[in-house]
Amino acid sequence: MNSIQKNRLKDQLFKIWGIACTLFGLVLLTVFIGDILIDGIRRIDWAFITDLPSRKAEKSGIYTALMGSIWILILTTIISFPIGVAAGVYLEEYSKKNRLSALLEINISNLAGVPSIIYGLLGLEVFVRIMSLGASVLAGALTLSLLILPIIIVATREAIKAVPKSIRDASYALGASKWQTIWNQVLPASGGGILTGVILALSRAVGETAPLIVVGALAYVPFAPSNPMDEFSVLPIQIFNWISRPQHGFIENAAAAIIILLLITFVMNGIAVYFRNKWQKKWK
C-alpha cells in the first residue's frame, strides 16, 4: 500500500467515523422527540394554551407560564440587546488594547461558562433584595440578561471582526468619522452575525430554569403577568413542576408543554438561520 492509498483509507475511515457520530446525535434526538410527541401531542389543543393552571391535570393549561416566558423574552431582549451590542462594539472598536482589556476579555469569555444557578444567586441578591424588585418578571429578566450578556458580547465582537478591513478603509478614506463608519458600514455588515448571536442567546434564556427558581419565580401563579413588577412563572418551571407530580395526566401535560417550548426554540433558531443566510447572500 503506498502513501496515497493509505491516505485515502484514512480519509474513508474518518468519514465513516464522522457519519457515525452525527447519526448517534440524531438518533438520540429523534428518540427523545418521538417519545415526547407520543406522550404529549394528543394533549395539545387551543384550550391547553389558553387555560390557567389547575389542580386537575386535564383542566390545566400553560397560559400563565407561556405568558411569563413571553414577558421574560421581551424584557430580556430589551435589556440585553442594546447593552450587549454596545459593549461588544466598545470592546472591539474603542477600548485600547492593553492588559486591562485583555483581562476584561478573558473574564467575559469565562462568564459565558459560569453555571446559570450562580447568576440566579447574584440576581436574588442584587435585583430581588438590594434593588427590592421582589420575585418579579423584571428581576427575572435582569438576571437572565446578565446570563446571556457574555454570549451576546462575544457574538457581537466576532461578527464585527468578520467585517473586512477594506470596508472600513473605504469609509474612512471618504472622510467618515469612526462612529459614522461603525454605524453606516460595520454594524449593517455584521448585523446578520449579531442578530444570530442575540437570537441564539435568547433561545437559551427561554429554556433556563435554575436561575429563575432561585430568583423566586413561582411554580403556580393564578394570573399572567400584566406589568414588569408582577410575579410570574415560565414554561420550563411549569414543566418541572408537572413532571414531579405522581399523576399520569400531569406527565402528559409536561410532555405537551415540552413540545411547545421546543417549538419556540426551534422557531427562534430558524429565524437566526434565516438572518444569517440573508446577510451572507448580501455579502456575496
Next chain:
Amino acid sequence: MEITMTKVKDKKSIDLDKVEQQSSTDGAKIAIKDVKVWYGDFMAIKGIDMNIKPNTVTAFIGPSGCGKSTFLRLFNRMNDYVDGFKMEGKIKLNGTNIYKKKVNVEELRKEVGMVFQKPNPFPKSIFENVAYGLKIQGIKDKKFINERVEKALKQADLWDEVKDNLKKSALALSGGQQQRLCIARTLAVEPSIILMDEPTSALDPISTAKIEDLIFELKEKYTIVIVTHNMQQASRISDYTAFFYLGELIEFDKTKTIFTNPEKQQTENYITGRFG
C-alpha cells in the same frame, strides 16, 4: 533682514521658515519634508523629501515592501490607525502641515481621496456607494446628491454601463467596474488629490486600460499619485516617477528621464528588471 533682527536668538528656526516659504511658493501641491516613519521599532521610511506638483500624475515604483504604500497613505493620514505607527517630519498640503494637531482628519480626507488595490465597494447599491461620501457630510438635498452621483459616474466612465441599474448591488459588478465605481465614489466628494495604491493590480488588461485612460483624463482637474508595480504603466501614464528602495527615495524625476536616462544605477537596474 528685519527678521534676523527680531529673532536673533534662534537662527535655525529662521532658516527653516525661509525654506518653508520657498517650498510653498514653488507651487507644490504636496510638499514633503524630511519624513520618517516607524512601525514599532522598524523604520519603514527613512527621511524623504519630495514636492508633488498640481495636476500631474506621479508614479511610485519600487520592489514590494520598500514603503510605497506607507508613504502614499501618509497623505491622507490612513496610517493613523495602524498599531505602532509613528511619524516625523512635515507634509504640507497647499501650504498647511496636515500632521499639525489642529488638522481635522475627516476634512483632509475629503480633499485627498483614495482608491485601493482591491476594489472595495460597500455591500450596498451602486447609487449608495457613490452617494456615501456626501451623505456622511450631512447633505440631504436629493436633487444635489443625484446630480453629483451622475456627474461622478460619468467622470469615472461608468455611467453608461450602470445608469439603468443604480439600485443594483455594487457587488454584482465586474472587478473593473467595481474599481471604476470606487473611483466615482471618490470623485463624488470632489477632492483635489487622488491617491491610488496599485489600482489595477487585481484587474484584467482591458479593465486596466480603461482605468489608465481615466487617469489620463482626470489629470486635468486632479493631482494624482499612483503606486504601481507595472513599469509600462508608470511610463505610460505618469509625468513624474519616484523610485523607492528599502524606505528611501532613490530617485525622483520626470518619468521620461527615469525611464530613459536615470541618474542612479539602482534605478536603472530596477526598471530594466535586473532586480526587484
